[in-house]
Amino acid sequence: MDFYLGLAQVIGVHTLLGLSAYCVLLTSQVSLAQAAFFAVGAYVAAILTVIFKWHLFAALGVSAVVSGLTACAVGFPALRVKGLMLVVATLAFGEAVRLFFFNFTYQIQAGELKIGPHGAEGFRQIRYFPEHGWSTFDVLVFIWLMVAIVMACLWWLDQSRAGAVMRAVGEDEVAAHSAGINVTAAKVSAMTIGGVIAGIGGGIFAHYTTHIEHAQFGVILATFAIAYPILGGLSNVFGTLLAVIFIQGFLIEGLRFLGDWRNLLFGALIVLAMNLRPRGFLDAGGIASLKRMLFAGKESSGA
Amino acid sequence: MRIVNVAVAALLAGTMTGLSGGALAQERTVKITGFGAKSGVVRVFGVNSEAAMKAAAEEINKAGGVTLGDGTKAKLSAEFLDDRCNAEEGISVIRRIASSDAFVAVGPTCSNVAESLFGILQKKVGDASDSGLQFPVFADVAAKGGLAAISEWAFRNVPSELEMYKSLFAWLKREHPNLKTIYGGVEKDFAHSNATYGVMKKQAEENGFQVLGTGEWLLNDTTFSTQVREMRRANPEIVAISAHPFTTCGVLREMDRQGVKPKLLIGLTSSSSIETLQGCAKQAEGIIIPTSFAPVTPEAKAAAENVSKQGGSMDLHSAAAYEIMFILKDVIESQKIMAKPDTVQADRNKMRQGLAALKETKGLLGTVGRTNDREAIKPYLYVHAKEGSWQVLHKPSS
Numbered sequence: 001m002d003f004y005l006g007l008a009q010v011i012g013v014h015t016l017l018g019l020s021a022y023c024v025l026l027t028s029q030v031s032l033a034q035a036a037f038f039a040v041g042a043y044v045a046a047i048l049t050v051i052f053k054w055h056l057f058a059a060l061g062v063s064a065v066v067s068g069l070t071a072c073a074v075g076f077p078a079l080r081v082k083g084l085m086l087v088v089a090t091l092a093f094g095e096a097v098r099l100f101f102f103n104f105t106y107q108i109q110a111g112e113l114k115i116g117p118h119g120a121e122g123f124r125q126i127r128y129f130p131e132h133g134w135s136t137f138d139v140l141v142f143i144w145l146m147v148a149i150v151m152a153c154l155w156w157l158d159q160s161r162a163g164a165v166m167r168a169v170g171e172d173e174v175a176a177h178s179a180g181i182n183v184t185a186a187k188v189s190a191m192t193i194g195g196v197i198a199g200i201g202g203g204i205f206a207h208y209t210t211h212i213e214h215a216q217f218g219v220i221l222a223t224f225a226i227a228y229p230i231l232g233g234l235s236n237v238f239g240t241l242l243a244v245i246f247i248q249g250f251l252i253e254g255l256r257f258l259g260d261w262r263n264l265l266f267g268a269l270i271v272l273a274m275n276l277r278p279r280g281f282l283d284a285g286g287i288a289s290l291k292r293m294l295f296a297g298k299e300s301s302g303a
Numbered sequence: 304m305r306i307v308n309v310a311v312a313a314l315l316a317g318t319m320t321g322l323s324g325g326a327l328a329q330e331r332t333v334k335i336t337g338f339g340a341k342s343g344v345v346r347v348f349g350v351n352s353e354a355a356m357k358a359a360a361e362e363i364n365k366a367g368g369v370t371l372g373d374g375t376k377a378k379l380s381a382e383f384l385d386d387r388c389n390a391e392e393g394i395s396v397i398r399r400i401a402s403s404d405a406f407v408a409v410g411p412t413c414s415n416v417a418e419s420l421f422g423i424l425q426k427k428v429g430d431a432s433d434s435g436l437q438f439p440v441f442a443d444v445a446a447k448g449g450l451a452a453i454s455e456w457a458f459r460n461v462p463s464e465l466e467m468y469k470s471l472f473a474w475l476k477r478e479h480p481n482l483k484t485i486y487g488g489v490e491k492d493f494a495h496s497n498a499t500y501g502v503m504k505k506q507a508e509e510n511g512f513q514v515l516g517t518g519e520w521l522l523n524d525t526t527f528s529t530q531v532r533e534m535r536r537a538n539p540e541i542v543a544i545s546a547h548p549f550t551t552c553g554v555l556r557e558m559d560r561q562g563v564k565p566k567l568l569i570g571l572t573s574s575s576s577i578e579t580l581q582g583c584a585k586q587a588e589g590i591i592i593p594t595s596f597a598p599v600t601p602e603a604k605a606a607a608e609n610v611s612k613q614g615g616s617m618d619l620h621s622a623a624a625y626e627i628m629f630i631l632k633d634v635i636e637s638q639k640i641m642a643k644p645d646t647v648q649a650d651r652n653k654m655r656q657g658l659a660a661l662k663e664t665k666g667l668l669g670t671v672g673r674t675n676d677r678e679a680i681k682p683y684l685y686v687h688a689k690e691g692s693w694q695v696l697h698k699p700s701s
Contacts, residue, residue: 002436003402006395102492120497124418125453130425130435136398209390210422213415215492216390253395256384263342263387 005136009208011241011248012143016201017221018228018240019150020194023157025229027190028170030083033074033090034225036097037067037195039217041202043101043117046126046212051108051116056128056207063203064196071195075188094222102214122213126206143204150197151237157193158236166190198225231273233280235287242281246273331377333369333642335360335631336405337624338396339412339444341385344522344549347578348412348444352624353383354615355443355606356409359628362609369632372639379632386411390419397423401438406640406650407658408440409627412620414447414494417457424454428655437648439655441631443624446573447498451677458658460623460630460671462681464499464572467593470699471569471685472506475541482566486539487517488530488554490546496522499571500545507543515539520550527557535563543569548576552583559586567591575686575693576618584691595681596622596667597695603667622667623679630664 017038024031041063048059074093081089107116117123129139157163168176169186177183206212224247231246232239251269255262277283337356341349360379363369368378384400386393393416400408411417425435435454442450442459451457475482485507489500500517507514515537518530531554534542542558542565544551551574558564568590570579575592596619598604606625607617615621634657635642640650661673672680687696 001402003395003398006398010391010395120491121447121494122415122418125422127422127426127435130423130433133432133434135434208423209394209419211390211415211418213418213494215415252392253399256396256399259385260341262385 002136005140007249007253009136009140009143011244012140012147013201013205013208014224014228014244014248015147015241016150016197016204017225018232018244019147019154019237020196020198020201021225022194022229022234022237022240023154023166023190023197024194025226025234026163026166026170027187028173029078029187029190030087030226031078031090031191031194032087032219032222032226033071033093033097034194034198035217035219035222036094037071037198038202038205038221038225039097039101039212039214040070041067041199042206042212042217043104043123043202044199045203046123046206047106047116049128049207050123050126051106056132056203060200060203064199067199067202068192068196071198072188072192074195075191078191079184079187091219091222094217094219098214098217101217117212120214122211123206124211126210126212128207139208143208146200146204147241150200151241154237162189227270229280231270231280233277233282233286235280235282235284239280239282246281331371331375331642332380333371333377333635334380334382334405335628336382336384336400336403336408337443338384338386338393338400338408338410339416340388341383342387345388345412345547347576348573348620349383349385351610351615351618351621352410352412352443353381354613355610355617355621355625356381356383356628358606358609358613358615359625361613362606363628363632370636372641377642379628381628386413386416388413388416390416393417393420394423397436397438397440401436404642404644404647406439406642406647407631407654408438409443409624409631410440410445411442412444414445414450414498417442417445417447417450418453418494421450421453421457424456426454428455438651439658441627441658443627444620446495446620448502449676449678455659455677456655458677460627460664460679460681462572462595462619462679462683464593465502466680467572467595467683468499468502468506470683471591471593472503472510472512474685474697474699475567475569476510476512479567482540483511483513484515484537484539485512485541485543486515486534486537486565488534488542488544488546489517489519490522490550491519492521493547495573496545496547496571500543503543503545503569512541518554520546520554522547522550524550525553527554528561530554531557531561531563534558535561539565541565541567541569544574545571546574547571548574548578548582551579552586555583555586555590572619576620577616580688580691580693584688587688589687589689591685591687591696593683593685594693595619595683597684597686597693599684599695600668606667626664626666626671630658630661633664634658634661 021034044066045059045063048054105119107114228243229240232243339349360381364378368376384396386396397420425433451459490496570590570592575594598607610617638653638657664671669682685697686693
């Protein structure tokens, strides 16, 4: 049972990572900086709970703000570039952040031990959850509460005028600008919201893995971050969740019994999934079909 | 009379069936699960560990298997799960193993994975306020110093690199008093290499060697021209490389290309493997590495052959996995582990207690000491690459 609870934790945290890229992708910006915002959140939250003994909630709040501000700061210069250039620019930023943590050492003496991030050797003993008696189930509930809150906020955003503005920018930037939409504000807002979500996700990630190091926040994580919403579909937030379940739950954990074949199948199954569902697992057509099925059932029972 | 005969025959047949059924019911198998990297750059370590565990299980079974707490005999079997040297996957794997009837796990390969998964274990045994996982893990490969201190449920059968390099540099100072300068090279983004380079550098300085500089590269790097150019400029007498076989060979080949010929080469423990010789035997000729395994005893030779039959090769890491299986057999028997679904947590506690109580174990090169912080003090020797094979250069204990 503990294994399934742990797996659900992983899916929850990766859903937050995917959602951070989802709102950036709504404005048609492809950002490979989400892993960097995730890293900032992880290190900030871990430093606050381990070195300064803050409560986790406060630490996550600060990590969200710091990551959001970082994303906002990246968002402005990133506006100057588009498309593939933006991919390269955000990738470069992500690598810069990773290399910063590769060289970042800030340790204090705690009894016989030194605690805090230690450059390439990473930051160990981030044990807030076990030290405060949180069971695996407690951690799971907390993670999914955060996921539910973030998904609800993004769902609300999607239904609001702000969401419509972001989608309009994503559909056709020139047309949106012609219609009087502040494209700059929409793009920077999307990047900032993505940063906030990545900060929360990173903060939780640091605490459930208990040890973080620069290598965890490289290009592979950044690729996963944008793969989730693209594979899941950008029609609504649930597509990202489905994609995370598919990748983390099925491809990585479900196929572990295949040994070496798992790695070969991993790429092949993603390609197959993208070919079968080119607009994502949960595209607009799929949602419309679902709605028709649900409402048809209600209409017939009502009749 | 015929009826009586048939009845007796039926009775005998029934008895025999019952007996054989009973005998079959007594035939049990205890599965020991290992885990580590079987993908990516360091996959060979996982492949070797799996082969070593299987070879050891086969040897134990040939000798009659293991006696469980209720007196029944059981065979050992070994399976191995891939964590891809990824901390999140390592945690998932250990949770998967802990969700089964397993009472111990062997692994992981990578120190960064060990850092994370030892962190999710309960730190101090019996601490009710700590909700960490209560499951014993015995590391065979993860070599970064001091990892077992993270949790009282963590154990390692890994040699102390501090002791090995301390001894090596003191020996170099005695044997080569004319050599004064040293240049380091480190695979900076790999926890083990990076930590061990710190040990090498400190020991070199404490023994009076002048460290002229350090070249840094990453585990996945394939070009080393800049680092070797700097090395050539420094013109050191000794070059010490703290990197795994893949980049060690890359650097050695680049040194060969640029004509860097130090009087002495020193390598990382993990590079005293067949991969280094397969990758760059010519360039690695003469490199000196301290190691806790070499086929120098009859037991070690036989073990190396057994592991080879299982498709792996024996080095200091897989030798640790091989030894661990025999240690686990002894602890299962001494702690009277039942290996039944309804005794899982009790068996885990017994296994932890049994491992923590060990003062010494039998190793392939001799007796292995155990420390209070659950680490091993393994016998070691220095090997050097000579004509395409590893040969013993010096035995410090002799």
